Structure formats: C-alpha cells, structure tokens
Amino acid sequence: MAVMPLVLKTALERVAADVDAAFDHILAVPDDARARLYEAMRHAAIGGGKRMRPLLVIAACDLFHVDRARALRVALAIECIHVYSLVHDDLPCMDDDDLRRGRPTVHKAFDDATAVLTGDALHALAFEILADPETHADPFVRANLVAELARSSGPSGMAGGQMMDLVAEDETFDLPTVTRLQQLKTGALIGFCLEAGAIMAHVQPEGRARLRGYARDIGLAFQIADDLLDVEGDVAATGKAVGKDAAAGKATFVSLLGVDRARRQASMLVDQAIGHLSVFGAEADLLRAIARYVVERDR
Amino acid sequence: MAVMPLVLKTALERVAADVDAAFDHILAVPDDARARLYEAMRHAAIGGGKRMRPLLVIAACDLFHVDRARALRVALAIECIHVYSLVHDDLPCMDDDDLRRGRPTVHKAFDDATAVLTGDALHALAFEILADPETHADPFVRANLVAELARSSGPSGMAGGQMMDLVAEDETFDLPTVTRLQQLKTGALIGFCLEAGAIMAHVQPEGRARLRGYARDIGLAFQIADDLLDVEGDVAATGKAVGKDAAAGKATFVSLLGVDRARRQASMLVDQAIGHLSVFGAEADLLRAIARYVVERDR
Numbered sequence: 001m002a003v004m005p006l007v008l009k010t011a012l013e014r015v016a017a018d019v020d021a022a023f024d025h026i027l028a029v030p031d032d033a034r035a036r037l038y039e040a041m042r043h044a045a046i047g048g049g050k051r052m053r054p055l056l057v058i059a060a061c062d063l064f065h066v067d068r069a070r071a072l073r074v075a076l077a078i079e080c081i082h083v084y085s086l087v088h089d090d091l092p093c094m095d096d097d098d099l100r101r102g103r104p105t106v107h108k109a110f111d112d113a114t115a116v117l118t119g120d121a122l123h124a125l126a127f128e129i130l131a132d133p134e135t136h137a138d139p140f141v142r143a144n145l146v147a148e149l150a151r152s153s154g155p156s157g158m159a160g161g162q163m164m165d166l167v168a169e170d171e172t173f174d175l176p177t178v179t180r181l182q183q184l185k186t187g188a189l190i191g192f193c194l195e196a197g198a199i200m201a202h203v204q205p206e207g208r209a210r211l212r213g214y215a216r217d218i219g220l221a222f223q224i225a226d227d228l229l230d231v232e233g234d235v236a237a238t239g240k241a242v243g244k245d246a247a248a249g250k251a252t253f254v255s256l257l258g259v260d261r262a263r264r265q266a267s268m269l270v271d272q273a274i275g276h277l278s279v280f281g282a283e284a285d286l287l288r289a290i291a292r293y294v295v296e297r298d299r
Numbered sequence: 300m301a302v303m304p305l306v307l308k309t310a311l312e313r314v315a316a317d318v319d320a321a322f323d324h325i326l327a328v329p330d331d332a333r334a335r336l337y338e339a340m341r342h343a344a345i346g347g348g349k350r351m352r353p354l355l356v357i358a359a360c361d362l363f364h365v366d367r368a369r370a371l372r373v374a375l376a377i378e379c380i381h382v383y384s385l386v387h388d389d390l391p392c393m394d395d396d397d398l399r400r401g402r403p404t405v406h407k408a409f410d411d412a413t414a415v416l417t418g419d420a421l422h423a424l425a426f427e428i429l430a431d432p433e434t435h436a437d438p439f440v441r442a443n444l445v446a447e448l449a450r451s452s453g454p455s456g457m458a459g460g461q462m463m464d465l466v467a468e469d470e471t472f473d474l475p476t477v478t479r480l481q482q483l484k485t486g487a488l489i490g491f492c493l494e495a496g497a498i499m500a501h502v503q504p505e506g507r508a509r510l511r512g513y514a515r516d517i518g519l520a521f522q523i524a525d526d527l528l529d530v531e532g533d534v535a536a537t538g539k540a541v542g543k544d545a546a547a548g549k550a551t552f553v554s555l556l557g558v559d560r561a562r563r564q565a566s567m568l569v570d571q572a573i574g575h576l577s578v579f580g581a582e583a584d585l586l587r588a589i590a591r592y593v594v595e596r597d598r
Contacts, residue, residue: 030459033476034483037454037462088419093392093411112392113465116415117458120387120422124453127426131446140438146445147430154423155336159416160329163336166412177332184333 004297008289015058015075016051022076026125040110040118041125045083048101050297052222052290053078053193059286060197060211073135074145074196080126081153081189084119089162091115095244136200144199152188161185165250173251179220182253187219210276214287217273222294224266227252228259233298266295303596307588314357314374315350321375325424339409339417340424344382347400349596351521351589352377352492358585359496359510372434373444373495379425380452380488383418388461390414394543435499443498451487460484464549472550478519481552486518509575516572517590523565524594526551527558532597565594 004012023045029038054075061071090097090105091112098108107115129135130145151157161184164177173181194211197203230245231254245252254262273291277284303311322344328337353374360370389396389404390411397407406414428434429444450456460483463476472480493510529544530553544551553561572590576583 033463033466033470033472033480034454034459036466037459041454085419088415091392091412091415093390094415113390114462116387116390116393117462117465120384120418121454121458121462123419123422124449124456124458126449127445128449128453131442131449138438139442143430143438143441143445146426146442150423150425150427150430154427155333155340155420157423159420159423160333160336163413163416163420164332166416167332167335171332173332181332 004293005289007285008293011058011286012051012055015055015072018072019051019054019076019079020046022072023079026076026129036110036114037117037121040106040114041121043103043109044087044106044118045079045122048103049079049083051079053082053189055290056190056193056215056287057196059290060194061200062197062286063280063283064197064201064203066197066200070135070200071197073129073132074200077126077129077135077145077149078189078193078196080122080129081149081158084122084126085153085158085162087115087119087122097244138202141199141202145196148192148195148199152192157184157188158186161188168250169248175253175256178251178253178256182220182223183216186223187216190219190222191215210279213276214273214291217269217276218291218294221266221269221273221291224253224262224269225295225297227254228262228266229298230254231259263295270295303592304588306584307592310357310585310588311350311354314354314371317371318350318353318375318378319345321371322378325375325428335409335413336416336420339405339413340420342402342408343386343405343417344378344421347402348378348382350378352381352488354589355489355492355514355586356495358589359493360499361496361585362579362582363496363500363502365496365499369434369499370496372428372431373499376425376428376434376444376448377488377492377495379421379428380448380457383421383425384452384457384461386414386418386421396543437501440498440501444495447491447494447498451491456483456487457485460487467549468547474552474555477550477552477555481519481522482515485522486515489518489521490514509578512575513572513586513590516568516575517593520565520568520572520590521593523552523561523568524596526553527561527565528597529553530558562594569594 023042027038027042027045029035057075057078058071061074086100087106089095090100091107097105099105106118126149127146130149131142135145136142153159161181164181165185168181191212194215195208198208198211227245230252253265257265270291274288277287322341326337326341326344328334356374356377357367357370360373385399386405388394389399390406396404398404405417425448426445429448430441434444435441452458460480463480464484467480490511493514494507497507497510526544529551552564556564569590573587576586
C-alpha cells in the first residue's frame with residue numbers, strides 16, 4: 001500500500017473536514033415533513049468519500065491565490081454533483097449497489113424514491129451554491145461557473161458518459177470509445193474542478209489549456225486506476241463492491257489493455273499531467289502530489 | 300368543457316410550437332453511444348404537455364417587454380425542470396405511471412435507468428440554458444435566474460414538496476400542511492415563471508410582490524383544479540392516470556374540503572390572482588386569461 005505524502009494527507013484531511021462542516025451547516029434538517037429528504041442528503045454527503053474533487057478545486061484555486069472560503073463553496077458544489085451522481089448510480093435500476101463509502105447506499109438506508117429525490121435535491125443545490133453572491137462577488141464568474149458545471153455534468157458531459165456506460169453492457173466498445181466514455185463520465189467533471197480555479201481568478205479561456213491538459217490526463221489515469229482496483233482491490237479497502245464491470249461484461253481499460261499495459265499507461269499519463277504544470281512553482285506541488293496519488297491509491 | 304379564449308389559445312399554440320422547435324434544435328441526436336439519452340430526452344420533452352409554465356414565463360416577460368427570443372430560453376429552461384421532474388416522478392419507485400401526456404412514460408418507452416439519466420440530463424440542461432449569454436447579456440441577470448430556479452426546484456422548493464408528497468402516503472396531513480406541500484411542490488416553480496419576467500427586465504425584488512401574489516394564487520388554484528380532475532377527470536382528456544391520490548390514501552384539497560368548497564376556493568383564488576394585476580393594463584390580459592383557464596381546463 002502506497003504511503004500518502006504528508007502535503008497531500010494534510011490537505012485531504014483539511015478539505016474533508018471543511019466539506020463536512022459546510023454540508024452540516026447547509027443541510028440543517030428542517031422541522032417539517034421535508035426532514036427525511038435532508039437526512040438522506042446528509043447520509044449521502046457527510047462523512048465519507050475521498051473528497052478528491054473538492055481537493056482538486058482547492059488546489060486549482062491555490063494556484064491563483066483564490067480566497068479559501070470562496071474556493072470551498074465551489075468545492076461543495078462539485079461534491080454535490082458527484083454525490084448526486086453516486087446516489088442515482090447506486091439505484092437498483094442502475095448499478096444496484098448496496099454499499100458506498102463503506103456504508104449502506106441511500107436507497108438501502110432509506111428507499112428508492114427517497115434516493116431519486118435526494119440526488120435531484122443535491123443536483124439543484126450545486127447550482128444554488130454556485131449562483132450565490134457568497135461564491136464570488138462578480139456575477140460573470142458565477143454565471144460562468146454555472147455554465148461550465150452544467151455543461152460538464154449534463155448530456156454532453158457526465159450524464160452522456162453514464163448513458164454510454166449503460167450501452168456498454170450490450171455492446172463491445174473499443175479503446176477509443178471507452179476512452180471517450182470515461183472522458184465524459186468522469187473526465188468532464190474533473191476538468192471543471194481545474195477550470196473552476198481559473199474562472200474564479202478571471203484567467204482567460206486561452207490561459208487554461210495547461211489545466212485542461214492536466215485534468216484530462218489525471219482523469220484518465222484515475223479511471224484506469226479505478227479499473228485496476230475493480231480487478232485487484234478488495235471491498236474492505238475500497239468500501240464498495242468490486243469485480244462488477246467484469247461481471248457486467250463491460251469493456252474496461254484493463255480488459256482492453258491487460259493489467260500491465262494499463263498500469264504503464266496510467267503511470268505515463270501521470271508524468272504527462274505533471275509536465276503540464278512545469279510553468280508553475282511550489283504552488284502547484286499539491287496538484288503534483290494528487291497526480292501521483294491517483295495511481296498509487298488503494299481505494 | 301370550457302371554451303378557451305382565443306388570446307390564450309393562440310398564445311399557447313405559439314409557445315408550444317416555439318418550445319418544440321427549440322427542443323428539436325438543442326436536442327439534436329449525436330452520432331455516438333449517447334444517442335439513446337438524447338432520444339429519451341426528446342421523447343420526454345417534445346410534442347406534449349400543456350406548456351403552461353413556458354406560457355407563464357412568456358406572459359410575465361411580455362409585461363416588461365422582454366425580447367421574445369430571450370424569454371423563450373427561460374421558458375425552455377423551466378420546461379426542462381418540469382419535464383425532468385415528471386420523468387423521475389413517473390418511475391416505478393415513485394408514482395409508477397405508465398402514461399404521460401397521452402404517451403408511454405420514458406421508463407416504459409425506454410427503461411428505468413435511461414429514465415433516471417434522462418431526468419438528470421434535462422435538469423443540468425436547464426441551468427446550461429440559463430447561464431448562457433444568449434439568455435441575457437447581463438451576467439447578473441443570468442446568475443440571478445440560476446439562483447432563483449435552483450432554489451425553487453431544490454430541497455427548499457419542488458424537491459422538498461415532492462418529499463412531503465412521499466411522506467403524505469403514510470401520514471394524514473391537515474389543510475395547512477397540504478397547502479405548504481403544494482406551495483413547494485408546484486407553487487415554487489410557478490413563482491419562478493413570474494419572477495423570471497421581472498428578473499429579465501431588471502425589476503427590483505421589492506417590485507415583484509404583485510407577481511409573487513399572482514403566482515401563489517394561481518399555483519394553489521392550479522393544484523386544486525388538478526385534485527378535482529383527479530377525482531372527476533377522465534384518462535382520455537387528461538392523458539394520464541386518474542384517481543391515484545385517493546387510491547394512495549393521500550389528503551388532497553378535495554378530500555379535505557369536499558368538491559364544492561374546493562371548487563369555490565379555486566374560483567376565489569383566481570379572482571384574487573387577477574386582483575394582483577390591477578396596476579397593469581392590456582399587457583396583462585394573457586396572465587388574466589391564464590388565471591381563469593387554470594380552473595376551467597379539463598386536462
């Protein structure tokens with residue numbers, strides 16, 4: 001098991017605590033019949049997960065010295081989207097998972113209908129957070145964040161990738177198609193995490209190419225590592241079911257490349273991701289550590 | 300059956316055609332494995348429904364002489380939210396409806412997983428549309444629209460109301476609780492339709508009280524009329540199953556007030572809604588016609 005570098009461990013623990021505290025505040029349970037919805041949102045959102053996407057937002061914002069309280073709001077929004085997608089993905093009619101982050105999934109702890117609404121409510125909450133003046137004083141920044149998040153999570157981003165993933169159960173995808181699937185399903189949202197830092201700091205679109213390159217590379221590396229964990233990981237460490245893709249007959253990077261080539265490919269992508277950061281100094285050390293950890297983690 | 304006034308009939312037909320054309324354009328089916336998602340989104344969004352919410356947006360924008368092409372984009376966004384909520388609501392784990400707008404529901408025409416993703420994709424699309432500069436040149440307006448739509452569709456709005464509706468199957472709600480449920484479940488989004496016109500025209504929040512009052516009154520009247528149709532309507536006219544609330548043992552305005560009082564209450568609310576418009580001239584005639592039609596419709 002890889003040892004996590006201290007800079008990364010500290011940053012992850014801090015962002016996890018901050019995200020939990022912010023969710024605890026924003027998801028205060030109302031004293032009416034909506035209570036069950038908020039309890040389910042809390043169950044899904046608080047006290048679990050790697051918080052990798054919030055960390056990426058914070059790390060990208062750090063590059064441009066964005067105020068941390070504001071960066072955290074963007075981190076919270078992206079985690080709302082990530083968590084909503086997990087809650088819906090775990091539904092019996094989707095991946096049918098009973099376990100997530102080492103705990104019962106929302107539809108197991110509550111019921112299917114509550115899980116559908118919980119995902120929908122977290123989805124809306126993400127945009128409510130981004131559009132609030134507390135996230136940024138400049139409405140252009142807020143509108144831009146919303147546009148980018150909606151695009152990367154909607155039919156031309158994450159939701160489109162999830163559809164491809166459903167189709168993958170019936171068709172045999174080749175490597176370019178699996179790569180495209182993953183770029184939409186997980187890559188688009190990771191791309192948003194990095195772009196968000198630039199948007200918050202008014203960095204122009206043409207100045208964001210390096211961040212997009214980094215995001216694309218670690219996004220794919222992250223997915224290859226996930227495929228490797230699905231083959232080689234264990235339930236106790238990952239906190240979720242393993243071996244599911246193979247059981248569903250889906251093509252993955254591992255089934256297409258084999259374990260050794262997949263591992264080499266992930267490692268190459270990490271080097272390439274770090275290469276994109278060469279113009280930055282020590283302020284990008286956290287992003288470098290994240291890139292390395294993406295392929296070394298065991299969950 | 301009530302005869303629809305010509306001004307309303309013409310406006311509804313025009314907005315329905317415009318919404319269909321816009322969805323047809325924005326939901327062009329891509330030539331890849333996401334095709335199924337776009338086909339399901341088209342099935343859900345095109346060629347059906349009363350388009351009452353888009354019409355309310357257009358009518359509210361007309362009060363303030365907002366450019367129609369821009370008003371239509373807001374109308375499209377609100378219809379995305381409305382349609383996503385219907386697609387999820389119809390799922391077997393929710394209301395389990397096979398028929399919607401006279402056609403098979405998305406999970407019947409496709410499958411449950413596709414229906415979950417279709418709702419999610421339409422949800423994201425709503426915010427993508429609002430945040431786009433084509434909707435309004437002023438980013439403050441765009442961010443404001445997003446904030447209001449997210450709030451009125453999220454846990455403190457529509458999704459919260461839907462949760463109360465789930466709880467209503469197990470508990471017996473009194474009239475104030477049913478009123479609150481409906482204000483969240485359908486009223487919040489209707490409120491957004493009216494507010495959106497004011498936001499698009501830079502009308503300050505304090506100037507929007509009349510529109511909010513109108514929205515609150517027709518929202519409740521609309522719901523009482525729906526409850527009456529659920530008891531008295533027929534499948535052929537409404538295009539959806541009837542008698543479901545009674546079968547589920549839910550308290551409704553009709554079960555709490557009886558048919559006669561419910562009908563009088565709806566009629567009183569319509570008068571009150573029209574009263575809020577007294578400061579406006581002929582430019583509010585469409586809103587007046589809508590208010591009257593809300594309780595006279597047979598579907």
